[in-house]
Amino acid sequence: MANIQLRNITKTFGTHTALKDLSLEVADGEFFVLLGQTGAGKTTTLRVVAGLEKPDSGQVFINGQDVNDWGAAERDVALVLQQYSLYPRYTVRENLAFPLKSPIRKTPQAEIDAQIARVAKTLRIEHLLDRKTDRLSGGEMQRVSIGRAIVRKPRLFLMDEPLSALDAKLREVLRTELKSLQVNLGATFLFVTHDQVEAMSMGDKIGVLTDGRLVQVGTPYEIYNSPVNTFVARAVGSPPMNLIDGQVSGDAASAIGARLPLGAGKAGAGEGRPLLFGVRPEDLHLQSGAPVAARVQDIENHGVEKIITLRVEDKFFHATVPKQANLEVNEDVRFTWDPEKVIFFDASSGMNLAHSAA
Amino acid sequence: MAVVSTRAGRLGNRIAIAAVIVVTLIFLSPIYWITSTAFKPLVLATSVPPTVVFEPSITPFVKLFTKRAQLTTPVDPAVYEAAPWWEKLVLDGGERLSRDGRGEVVFSAYPDRFANSLIIAVTSTLLAVSLGTITAYGFSRFRVKGEADLLFFILSTRMLPPVVVAIPMFLMYRAVGLNDTHIGLIILYTAFNVSFAVWLMKGFIDEIPKEYEEAALVDGYTRMQAFFKIVLPEAATGIAATAVFCFITAWNEYAFALILSNRRAQTAPPFIPSQVGTGLQDWTVIAAGTVLFLLPVAIFTFLLRNHLLRGMSFGAIRK
Ligand SMILES: Nc1ncnc2c1ncn2[C@@H]1O[C@H](COP(=O)(O)OP(=O)(O)O)[C@@H](O)[C@H]1O
Ligand SMILES: [Mg+2]
Numbered sequence: 001m002a003n004i005q006l007r008n009i010t011k012t013f014g015t016h017t018a019l020k021d022l023s024l025e026v027a028d029g030e031f032f033v034l035l036g037q038t039g040a041g042k043t044t045t046l047r048v049v050a051g052l053e054k055p056d057s058g059q060v061f062i063n064g065q066d067v068n069d070w071g072a073a074e075r076d077v078a079l080v081l082q083q084y085s086l087y088p089r090y091t092v093r094e095n096l097a098f099p100l101k102s103p104i105r106k107t108p109q110a111e112i113d114a115q116i117a118r119v120a121k122t123l124r125i126e127h128l129l130d131r132k133t134d135r136l137s138g139g140e141m142q143r144v145s146i147g148r149a150i151v152r153k154p155r156l157f158l159m160d161e162p163l164s165a166l167d168a169k170l171r172e173v174l175r176t177e178l179k180s181l182q183v184n185l186g187a188t189f190l191f192v193t194h195d196q197v198e199a200m201s202m203g204d205k206i207g208v209l210t211d212g213r214l215v216q217v218g219t220p221y222e223i224y225n226s227p228v229n230t231f232v233a234r235a236v237g238s239p240p241m242n243l244i245d246g247q248v249s250g251d252a253a254s255a256i257g258a259r260l261p262l263g264a265g266k267a268g269a270g271e272g273r274p275l276l277f278g279v280r281p282e283d284l285h286l287q288s289g290a291p292v293a294a295r296v297q298d299i300e301n302h303g304v305e306k307i308i309t310l311r312v313e314d315k316f317f318h319a320t321v322p323k324q325a326n327l328e329v330n331e332d333v334r335f336t337w338d339p340e341k342v343i344f345f346d347a348s349s350g351m352n353l354a355h356s357a358a
Numbered sequence: 359m360a361v362v363s364t365r366a367g368r369l370g371n372r373i374a375i376a377a378v379i380v381v382t383l384i385f386l387s388p389i390y391w392i393t394s395t396a397f398k399p400l401v402l403a404t405s406v407p408p409t410v411v412f413e414p415s416i417t418p419f420v421k422l423f424t425k426r427a428q429l430t431t432p433v434d435p436a437v438y439e440a441a442p443w444w445e446k447l448v449l450d451g452g453e454r455l456s457r458d459g460r461g462e463v464v465f466s467a468y469p470d471r472f473a474n475s476l477i478i479a480v481t482s483t484l485l486a487v488s489l490g491t492i493t494a495y496g497f498s499r500f501r502v503k504g505e506a507d508l509l510f511f512i513l514s515t516r517m518l519p520p521v522v523v524a525i526p527m528f529l530m531y532r533a534v535g536l537n538d539t540h541i542g543l544i545i546l547y548t549a550f551n552v553s554f555a556v557w558l559m560k561g562f563i564d565e566i567p568k569e570y571e572e573a574a575l576v577d578g579y580t581r582m583q584a585f586f587k588i589v590l591p592e593a594a595t596g597i598a599a600t601a602v603f604c605f606i607t608a609w610n611e612y613a614f615a616l617i618l619s620n621r622r623a624q625t626a627p628p629f630i631p632s633q634v635g636t637g638l639q640d641w642t643v644i645a646a647g648t649v650l651f652l653l654p655v656a657i658f659t660f661l662l663r664n665h666l667l668r669g670m671s672f673g674a675i676r677k
Binding site: 050051052071072073075076077078079081083084085087088089098099102103104105148152 | 567569570572573574575576577578579580583588591592
């Protein structure tokens, strides 16, 4: 097992800078998720760690050792990709045996058989062992890919959106399996995804990547409740956080034509400058007599809850309400927010004031 | 596209099949002509109109492999009786077999020339395909400075009709002693085919996702091992297609073989017609030599036919 450290990694392709001065630490046994949009530099980060791509500057440490001059084979990491990682001419068994048979491992046949049996059992792919890989379904393929990664007990697992090509049901199943696999192995995972639900549900820690920069690293709780800026705030959570223009006046907030309450001690921060108040949909509450008047624009039923879209003049906000709530489209309602949960962002820079003060 | 099983569709199918048959017959007719001539008695070979029904004989093949002389006097009946059946075929035609001092039948040069063709075509094909595959891999997988220019340059060697350089080649080869050597023709055909092999193989290798090799690299293999274990098997189809094309080019090449070889390293193509004019013009012998000459390409192509079919439709299916 291993910890990894990236120090000031910069990587350019031609004129395009894919990673800008990226520093990152993953502790031993941690499930670290890199979350970012397509093109953010997630794959490049993994390739740099795997040794498939050489950074222009900066260093990669595995267990404290600078591995910049090590080839991919020597780094002893496993890589699972979204697709294409299985050898099409081989059977599942041959695919699983491939890493063990490599010249740097030269595993004896008995050991290979034992390992394949163990992995096949863990991943429930025993019945597929003698099948050619092009005869597998997407879910089976990804199981085998994961099998090929765990069969040789690498120091580190790198996963590049391994679930994103699967349909929603299967994705959920494999999500759970992968997470419990990681816990059982006690392995270090660096897992890449653009899916915030995946990130929130699997990660011990999340790193939010945009444009080749790491904007925030934290536990899912920290990322969700204390985003460093409006970008992170809207990158996690569905529907995304509401951002409301306004400013602090006195001990309340004045925004969308109303005065909204603020938690004790909160009002002082950000007094006298344009702000964005960030409120999660679950922290907007519908109440009669509440300060803001709105009209119900849309209602989405999500089983345990409903997501409603509220319209205030030409602005739209999301709120979640229990499924029993009796609402109709175009109904006039009033709402307020949870004064303790409001986050203050600087309107021009988008930075969370609580973070920039600290 | 939906399968339309209407009457019009079936009729269209039949017309298409009929057209294919007609075209195939047109293409096969020269082969029929040469093959039937190879089994005809000499008098029928040039008959007008052509004889279609005749009793096939393998006399031309016996003649192809032997040296003969015109009989000036009728053959001694005792000698005739003692001769093996295939010698009788020649004697019947008014010729006798040449024999050496010990009375052994003297072979013609055809087997040697055929062997030369095989050695030169096979070796140059192996070289061209190997060099082409490695070069194509390099172009496909690594950032090569001036890649486009280099590829264009490689292709540009094929833009001139090759015969244009025949005389300079002849002078150069004479100067360095490569005239009439196997090595000389092998180098020439390899050089000629390698540009084509690079381009063809680059297309095939570009289609193989580099993720396969990268997975192998991460799994503990070197780039070289990944190339042999992963890329080569994946490229088998392309290699087969390229090999067939290179082999056909080298096997059939006539002009340079005629200029750059005359005895030791001479290949079959310039040799076969050189038989015309020694004695009378025996077209049946020429035909027999040609029929045998067609076989290696036919066999080679037949053996690789599955790869070839996939190779030809590679881009069409994937794109
Ligand atoms: N081999 C490459 N050549 C040129 N540009 C590349 C290459 N690999 C990645 N990039 C660019 O670098 C940026 C980051 O890519 P990537 O790491 O693949 O993003 P992600 O995996 O987050 O979608 C993208 O803008 C992409 O176009
Ligand atoms: Mg990616």
